[in-house]
Amino acid sequence: MKVKSGKKIKICYIASVDVTVKFVLFNQLKFLEAEGYDVHVVCSRGKWISEIANEGIKVKTIRFKRRITPISDLFSLAKLFFYLRREKFDIVHTHTPKASLLGQLAAKAAGIPIIVNTIHGFYFQRHDPWLKRKFFILINKIAAKCSDLIFFVNREDMNTAVREKICSSGAMRYFGGGIDVRRFNPERFSMDFNAKKKKQLGVDPSHKVIGIIARMVKEKGYLDLFCAFEIILKSFPKTTLLAVGSLEPEKKDAIEPSIVSRYEIENNVIFLGERTDVDHIYPLMDIFVLPSYREGLGISAIEASAMGKPVVGTDIRGIREAVEDGITGKLVPAGDPNKLAEAIIYLMKNPAEARKMGERGRTKVEKEFNENLIFDRIKEEYKRLLSEKLKI
Numbered sequence: 001m002k003v004k005s006g007k008k009i010k011i012c013y014i015a016s017v018d019v020t021v022k023f024v025l026f027n028q029l030k031f032l033e034a035e036g037y038d039v040h041v042v043c044s045r046g047k048w049i050s051e052i053a054n055e056g057i058k059v060k061t062i063r064f065k066r067r068i069t070p071i072s073d074l075f076s077l078a079k080l081f082f083y084l085r086r087e088k089f090d091i092v093h094t095h096t097p098k099a100s101l102l103g104q105l106a107a108k109a110a111g112i113p114i115i116v117n118t119i120h121g122f123y124f125q126r127h128d129p130w131l132k133r134k135f136f137i138l139i140n141k142i143a144a145k146c147s148d149l150i151f152f153v154n155r156e157d158m159n160t161a162v163r164e165k166i167c168s169s170g171a172m173r174y175f176g177g178g179i180d181v182r183r184f185n186p187e188r189f190s191m192d193f194n195a196k197k198k199k200q201l202g203v204d205p206s207h208k209v210i211g212i213i214a215r216m217v218k219e220k221g222y223l224d225l226f227c228a229f230e231i232i233l234k235s236f237p238k239t240t241l242l243a244v245g246s247l248e249p250e251k252k253d254a255i256e257p258s259i260v261s262r263y264e265i266e267n268n269v270i271f272l273g274e275r276t277d278v279d280h281i282y283p284l285m286d287i288f289v290l291p292s293y294r295e296g297l298g299i300s301a302i303e304a305s306a307m308g309k310p311v312v313g314t315d316i317r318g319i320r321e322a323v324e325d326g327i328t329g330k331l332v333p334a335g336d337p338n339k340l341a342e343a344i345i346y347l348m349k350n351p352a353e354a355r356k357m358g359e360r361g362r363t364k365v366e367k368e369f370n371e372n373l374i375f376d377r378i379k380e381e382y383k384r385l386l387s388e389k390l391k392i
Helices: 018-034 049-054 070-087 097-109 130-144 155-163 191-201 222-235 257-263 278-284 299-306 337-349 351-368 371-389
Strands: 010-014 038-043 058-061 091-094 114-119 149-152 172-174 208-213 239-244 269-273 287-290 311-314 329-332
Touching (some): 010 018, 010 070, 010 097, 018 038, 018 049, 018 371, 038 097, 070 097, 091 097, 091 371, 097 114, 114 130, 114 371, 149 155, 149 371, 172 371, 191 278, 208 222, 208 278, 222 239, 222 257, 222 337, 239 278, 278 299, 287 299, 287 337, 299 311, 299 351, 311 337, 329 337, 337 351
Parallel strands (some): 010 038, 010 091, 038 058, 091 114, 114 149, 149 172, 208 239, 287 311, 311 329
């Protein structure tokens, strides 16, 4: 987008890690680039930086530690402030908890005219200790005072923001979550392709396949899934669990693949690590599972639905928005391996119903989570803010 002088509108996205930029924000960035914006990104250094830069996105690396580290966070804040002030961006759009807090503070201090934040799920929950809840609510309140607009990926968080007086309702907009429905389309993949892919990955062709795509941390419900899978194998011994997700050694709740030996399921579990071809993995699954304890929306659940797979997820905010219980999948209480196993076994015993859930899931995604809807929301809100704040 250009102003009358011909100068491009300069925008900077800020996220904690390169993985978020590569796998969550990248299509948004390319859309903005196609719209004529001068697009920049700030994130921590990682293995995807060069690939992002090779696609024409200008990248500045500033380290963001994912845990609260006051001294390191102050250094990051200072670096952000000087960078934003020097580059004189028209719009700064922040993402992910740590980068959102520091990014909004730095952008306000640097005099950025338009500041936008996307909340990808609040870090606190209803059942958290009082002090933890109040701490994160206070942080969000402080950050929200810096922004002109706050996007939310799920409606429950919008209600929470109003209830806790985090920000005014006038500053909030529903953002949702969007995926490329052309990429995540089961019609792209033939039975022959799926058979070859199973062989390549070492999946027994006679086995049913349960899949999960999530970071390797306890918060994603892996331990509950392993416990449930132990139960499932007693009724369906010819079943394989495919687990896709990066290791997270920095996280306190990180888990290692070797942990499955405790559950005596190691012969039926295949860990694929971090993958860029997840659209090739979903077609191999009969059922997708996301037993997470905290989600902003559950993008992997939406991708699985787009691929026509029934989803078993936990009954938490975010996932409730992605999965309709009894319609596109089944929701179970978080932290209950027995209920998780029960739901999965039900779908395995009722393949026709599971197939219908998958079909309804595809329809839901096409109507509600097509990334083009997200792009339109971004485009219109930026246009409004540019008109109001910069008279463009």
